[in-house]
Amino acid sequence: MGEPEEARAEAEQRSPRTSATGGKRGNGTRPTMADVARAAGTSTALVSIVMRGVPGASEATRQRIMRIADELGYVPDQRARKLRQSSSRVLGVSFELQQPFHGDLVEHVYSAAAQRGYEAVISAVAPSRSEMTSVNALLRERCEAAILLGSGLEPEELTSLARRVPTVVVARHTDASGVAVVRGDDTAGIALAVDHLVALGHRRIAHIDGAGAPGSSDRRLGFLEAMGRHGLQDSADVIAGGLTETAGAEGMRYLLDRPSPPTAVIAFNDRCATGVLDVLARHGRDVPGDISVVGYDDSRLAKIPHVQMTTVSQNPEQLAKTAVAAALDLAAGRSPQEIVLTPRLVERATTGPAPS
């Protein structure tokens, strides 16, 4: 079960040198397996065996074929290969191009998929490229399962999609039937942040939420609930925000105009928190001296050395690994599950004792 992957890894290593005998390049034709077989004086089947790194060829032949393939600049045609195989061993991933957290997830999905012998095919969502378009591209690639990062699709769309391809939605909650869900426990995550701040002596705590974004309501509710648990429901403040720096900045500016602004802010995500921090810096507020800030996601933005944001980590690696596992389970015919991962608070430098 491991051999094909090893072979792939090997092929990756081999530096793409090209020999003098390299043949006609420049026209659009690339060498095929038949070309290699002809040059080596063997059958294509043997070449196939060698290229896949499966047993069934003598060491001498293996070496020779490898060398010839290399000289010819031969690269196996993935399309033909997958077409022939009954299962494509392809996982489709739809993600948002400008969301740093999605970048983190994609990176780990690549390796989690590779570890299980799958290839990850990614398809982006952007302002000018809808999630539908992105997902349709995946469908045409005949992926065995689709992984949707922070999907914004409606429940009906998701259910409908799930009928066509095993679907797992990552990092958001959904009621859509038929889809698997892998997400962090948003309620618990926000509670972690609240507990942390309350322990530091904060009372007036605000939450700049994700507005209509997926996961937003869970976090909002979790916030109110946790505040209530501490008897702080009256000093809990929820402000409409969003997923961007802009939303965070606007929310924070609004809060600063208050007669008595909060001493701590929990933002919907790290991007939002970045906007918050920026506004505070510009207004000469010391963080965490005057006001504490907590982000969400533990994305690249939170880890920037001079930022060192306290944030709730969903552990992208675990999320990605779990999502891939869920996708393969689905593809293997098991029924969709909702897997909720426990988030963890990463205490860094943007939170501190409440000002007295």
Added chain:
Amino acid sequence: MGEPEEARAEAEQRSPRTSATGGKRGNGTRPTMADVARAAGTSTALVSIVMRGVPGASEATRQRIMRIADELGYVPDQRARKLRQSSSRVLGVSFELQQPFHGDLVEHVYSAAAQRGYEAVISAVAPSRSEMTSVNALLRERCEAAILLGSGLEPEELTSLARRVPTVVVARHTDASGVAVVRGDDTAGIALAVDHLVALGHRRIAHIDGAGAPGSSDRRLGFLEAMGRHGLQDSADVIAGGLTETAGAEGMRYLLDRPSPPTAVIAFNDRCATGVLDVLARHGRDVPGDISVVGYDDSRLAKIPHVQMTTVSQNPEQLAKTAVAAALDLAAGRSPQEIVLTPRLVERATTGPAPS
């Protein structure tokens, strides 16, 4: 020549509803063209004609087949399709997952490719996924040409790659032979920034450079040259930086420790400038009152409403469009060219008159 694309667009629109007759889902099998043909009582050839939207079927048949395909949830297998076609009509794109500017470029490459009837297949580079790995994946997809965003490959690697597949490198200069290059004029771009600042009365101007990053030396040279042109070579200051917020922050902190810090800073890119701005805000420096800051790329980061960064724009859309054109030219057999686009200064809110 336009029809196949129209058809594709249509297919994208059609919402993925599934009928009651939808048949066996859940096992790994998706309907094939043969299934549709059988259900419609026609040949697969006819179904193919309809699915591609090419002329050769009566309106009635077309409607009927479309409906049946829809009901069955049929999606053409892209792999089989491309395999059969002589030219794959696929463009490979390698990009960096965490670089906002690459996100902008990728978005526009998608649409530029679609406009010319090509499909863009993207492959990411990340800390745990090398550019080689990323490019190899593209090669296996049999793309007709590869577009490398801000590639970090060595000239020999690029030349070697170019022998295997038409290659265009975007947004960096390279001496590698055989590859096409589409980039902004970095020397001119930095000069634009310098001229702008000098016109505002700045004399002590620093450049936080890109260290070893591609394009870095051009910008550094352009900076010194432009400063020299204004007789300011003695107050030109080059600081080692990098492509990240961290690099910018470190550079700026270093500059603030000077007995007489510069009144303006030109950062290597927007991410770097973001780090600079952050440090300035934390130190209570007013931008642009005390110090002006210029970024580079006009990426998402520069456009954030409360940031409004003055920056040098490489016009991602034009860059992407030109790169796609260059890729197709190459694929069509024309010889590689270097295309240098003229950058443009976008004056926003982070630059102003030098403090007196």
Added chain:
DNA sequence: CTGAAAGCGCTAACAT
């Protein structure tokens, strides 16, 4: 306007 048949580059039985 519609259908039959060949084959894209590869893999997987099955021979030898």
Added chain:
DNA sequence: ATGTTAGCGCTTTCAG
């Protein structure tokens, strides 16, 4: 250990 053969799902002549 190596070769032969038959397709994967689609497009594309070529006939009807």
